[in-house]
Amino acid sequence: MSVGTPEPSRGRKRANGEGHIRQRRDGRYEAQVFVSTADGGRKRVSVYGKSWDDCHDELIKLQDQERRGIPAVTTTMTVGEYMTYWLREIAEPGIRRTTYTTYEGAVRLHIVPGIGRRKLKALQAAHIRTWLNGLGKVCQCCAQGKDEARKVPRCCAKPRPACCRDHLSSPSIRHLLRVLRAALQAAVDEDLLTRNAARQVRLRGSDKRKERAFTxxxxxxxxxxxxxxxxxxxxxxxxxxxxxxxxxxxxxxxxxxxxxxxxxxxxxxxxxxxxxxxxxxxxxxxxxxxxxxxxxxxxxxxxxxxxxxxxxxxxxxxxxxxxxxxxxxxxxxxxxxxxxxxxxxxxxxxxxxxxxxxxxxxxxxxxxxxxxxxxxxxxxxxxxxxxxxxxxxxxxxxxxxxxxxxxxxxxxxxxxxxxxx
Structure with missing residues (x-):
């Protein structure tokens, strides 16, 4: 260990979950600790630093998130897993039930099927933009199998299928972007992400709906x-x-x-x-x-x-x-x-x-x-x-x-x- 680098106390046994810091062969320091994941499980993850102090700071940050009940973002955590956590722990306790219902529908029907499998840390603005641009070209009746729940078959479920072209409107697509922005911003606020990729996405037209009124x-x-x-x-x-x-x-x-x-x-x-x-x-x-x-x-x-x-x-x-x-x-x-x-x-x-x-x-x-x-x-x-x-x-x-x-x-x-x- 280099001169001046503080060493952890050797006079006591580390408590479970406290973590362990060691110097790797490449000179970096690594700390391993068990943390909670978005699905409610436990997983051992590693954090790194160029010095013992840097690694210790990262370890403390991870342990602080654990104490606050924030799941750790690992390299394998997907957008879908995080959105599930966001709905349950952040959105649902703080908003009206009717608003939560619209958020839940946006996540379940569109966000998770569209980009849910992507790794949260690797999510880019280009991924979001491509997904949103494609939504306007996909019939939602076909994509969600809506006809399966209908007593009388229509369009897709007919003996001779005829697509009804139930495409999402521009306001609906902008609503999905707003929900994703809110979720990713919560991840930034909790230090799970360093940036909100959804804020870099701009769609055609205004986010402001043009109000229609009678004369x-x-x-x-x-x-x-x-x-x-x-x-x-x-x-x-x-x-x-x-x-x-x-x-x-x-x-x-x-x-x-x-x-x-x-x-x-x-x-x-x-x-x-x-x-x-x-x-x-x-x-x-x-x-x-x-x-x-x-x-x-x-x-x-x-x-x-x-x-x-x-x-x-x-x-x-x-x-x-x-x-x-x-x-x-x-x-x-x-x-x-x-x-x-x-x-x-x-x-x-x-x-x-x-x-x-x-x-x-x-x-x-x-x-x-x-x-x-x-x-x-x-x-x-x-x-x-x-x-x-x-x-x-x-x-x-x-x-x-x-x-x-x-x-x-x-x-x-x-x-x-x-x-x-």
């Missing part, structure tokens, strides 16, 4: 066509006060004050882990009391009367959920069925086919065009900050501002090209 004329046309629909009040609430789909379906009569013209958003209905559940709203700011416009009070009053009639007709079969929007037997409404009903409604109203969530964007756009200030729109939509509101609807705000500035034309005389004789 005032389209909104009136939609509500006119929905007037006789038993869930007319649902579409009216979503459009008038910008409730999210889950928030509207989770709204209870106990949270609606028709006399005081206000409602309180406390919970949302989602399908989670195969069952319909009432969950906390998206953020702390989402839980708030919203004023109701007078016409909406009349709509909800009429809806309440119709629901009481349905309750009387159902008799003992009625499910007393206390929800504002229910099935004809009082049960919660399947969110996917709302999507189908809304698509049919848009077709009947002869308006652009948009998502149910775009009724929320329509609410914001219509408020801005009516001259409502951004701070008020923020409170109605219950965004976490004013920056979220202005950032999301920047194009709408700029358009309204241009229209307002154009009105200054009234103060200027019209150009007169005629010359006085």
């Amino acid at each position: 005032a004329a389209e909104a009136r046309q939609l509500l006119g066509a929905a007037r006789e629909h038993r869930l007319y009040a649902l579409w009216a609430v979503a459009l008038a006060v910008g409730l999210r789909r889950g928030e509207a379906l989770g709204l209870r009569w106990a949270d609606v004050d028709l006399a005081g013209r206000r409602l309180t958003v406390r919970q949302a209905l989602h399908r989670v882990d195969g069952a319909l559940r009432l969950e906390d709203v998206k953020t702390d700011a989402s839980a708030a009391t919203i004023p109701l416009p007078r016409p909406l009070v009349a709509v909800l009053t009429e809806h309440r009367t119709r629901q009481l009639e349905e309750r009387s007709e159902a008799g003992k079969d009625w499910q007393d959920t206390g929800l504002v929007f229910t099935t004809k037997l009082g049960g919660p409404i399947e969110p996917r069925n709302v999507n189908r009903m809304f698509a049919t409604l848009c077709e009947r109203a002869k308006v652009r086919p948009v998502r149910v969530h775009d009724l929320r964007h329509s609410c914001a756009t219509l408020l801005f065009t009516m001259g409502v200030d951004a701070a008020t729109v923020q409170r109605v939509l219950r965004h976490s900050s004013l920056a979220v509101t202005t950032g999301t609807y920047l194009e709408v705000i700029e358009r309204v501002q241009r229209d307002a500035v154009d009105k200054m034309d009234a103060f200027f005389p019209a150009d007169d090209d005629s010359e006085e004789a």
Whole structure:
């Protein structure tokens, strides 16, 4: 051992897992220690250093990760093994269950099948880019065998297969990249990786979804066509006060004050882990009391009367959920069925086919065009900050501002090209 190199104490026996440092024939120092792996097992790994001190520092770092419950990244650890650990230990305890469900689906259906076998330490931006670029060309129905679970064979499972070309959209692919970035950044933060390869990947187009909203004329046309629909009040609430789909379906009569013209958003209905559940709203700011416009009070009053009639007709079969929007037997409404009903409604109203969530964007756009200030729109939509509101609807705000500035034309005389004789 070279002069000045500290040596470990020889007066005691090393504890199990403490590690052992020795000098190799090539002059480097090596330490071996048993650590936990992502799959919950134990494995002996080695760390190296040019000096005893360097090797000891690496050993201490590994032992510190072990004490914190962080799995060791070995040369054999795959992306799939790490993603499993990330979902279980990092993502699931810290996010809403509905968000976790989308993350789990992204990992299970796309990330693991696509790059799960690659070694975590060897993952490069080129690997990620090639995988993402290929996703848009692969039919997901074929890749995931969706037809196998269907009672009635479609496309791939027909006697004469016919590909339905169920390709992932650009927003879906960008979502996968965001999930992978978050997972790899956690690995960097825990000193499992030195860099986040996913941050080096850029996809075509913007990560920001272009919001689609109804014009005032389209909104009136939609509500006119929905007037006789038993869930007319649902579409009216979503459009008038910008409730999210889950928030509207989770709204209870106990949270609606028709006399005081206000409602309180406390919970949302989602399908989670195969069952319909009432969950906390998206953020702390989402839980708030919203004023109701007078016409909406009349709509909800009429809806309440119709629901009481349905309750009387159902008799003992009625499910007393206390929800504002229910099935004809009082049960919660399947969110996917709302999507189908809304698509049919848009077709009947002869308006652009948009998502149910775009009724929320329509609410914001219509408020801005009516001259409502951004701070008020923020409170109605219950965004976490004013920056979220202005950032999301920047194009709408700029358009309204241009229209307002154009009105200054009234103060200027019209150009007169005629010359006085």
